[in-house]
Amino acid sequence: MSLLDIVKPNVDTTIASLVDTEFRPDPIAGTLFSRVVSVLSSAYKRHGSIIEQAIVECLKANPRYTVWRVDLFGIHDQAAITVAAAQNNPSSLDSTHLPYIGDAAGSNRIQLDAVVFDNDTGVVSSYEIKRGNGHFDAGKQRSMKREALLSKILLRDHCRQRGFPATDSRAHIVFYYGIRSIPAPLGLIGAELDDHFGMPILSEVETVNAYFRSRLFEIISQ
Template sequence: MLQSFVEKLSPAIEKTVSGLAKERFRTDPIAGPKFSRATSIISAAYKRHGRILEEALRLRLSECQHFSVWTDPNFSISDTADRAIRGRNSDIEESLPIELPYGGSGRALQVDLFVFDRRISTLRAYEVKRGNGAYDSGKKRSILRDLLCVQSLLRSYGGSRGLIATSAEARLISYYGVRALPAPLNLFGHELDDHFVFPVQKYVDAVNERFQERLYDLLSDVLGLTELERAALCQACPLHRPLLHH
């Protein structure tokens, strides 16, 4: 079952790795051509992995018969919501209960993941991040403001889609566990199974491992590594384990 799930994401993984292989990066005069390219590929892979992580989460959650799952690249944050939230970032408990009507002029925001749980009629919105690095205070305030704006509009937004939600919540998923916001606004990968009452983490981790393996293959080609050196990079991979113990 895990294998078949990973295969569904394989085209996205292969497209990402192929794009990294074709990308032209500037050579750093200190590192030289080979190590400059390897470093640039890794840096670009971090950013592109975020999209794979989002796709893996959406796909896995869509496999639950109780969930409706979608994304919205143009979620409308009204000027009214921006003004209402702007002065309340310092007090999360007061900010969460605000509910405002969806619509009106303002700005567009991409919301990575919506999940409507038909078992309990809850609508949740999520921003998905890798969560493996710290943010400065300005970035944290920006993330919090956007999250609270989405929260304030979410129930009305659901109604515009014909969904009657008994509760509506916006959350940040920092998959690898580096906290950007206080609880309960910030979720980590190891908490998702309990949060959704549905097995999620092992499926997403399996996709991450496939991407890692294909990234290592590309880096091995760039650096000219031997088969044994390749195997040492990816010790958990069953294809490489026999080489290490030969």
């Protein structure tokens, strides 16, 4: 089954929801252009989840990688203190690994869009996947950076608890369309994904994007 076959139901569901988008006609734009703007605005917001699924499913098809998502990744106080002390020097955490205690961590949780264990190297990495076609404000940048570093220092033990022999951990934020709000090495852009994973990613995701674009244009032209 191709990547498009896997992601197509998500695209079709998204398009169906866009058809039913409610909008308020603008006095200047009129009904037609108000509808187009409303549909496109909603499409941009939903497109990020399609890119995320496409990247994740592409990686899952490669036996080199084991991939999963974590909706509630527990953060304990020691991890928060450690990251706060290193915010201005993230590289100081390169060799830092703390125990992952999951639900025992309390109420502080973050979401990991993808956790990828490399069966060849033993490295486990977390990824937050963004559309990346616009800049994030300073507060959001700090939040993304903090969450990436929190996942990095807890990820090795989290992975080991799942039964995978992780030897090291990393964290990245993907800005797919190239506006890198967080510098490398934390920040990645879509054009770097093929080299980063050692496999074709960009062309596969763009096949999905082309289908989403064609379906989107269909409903806009109605």
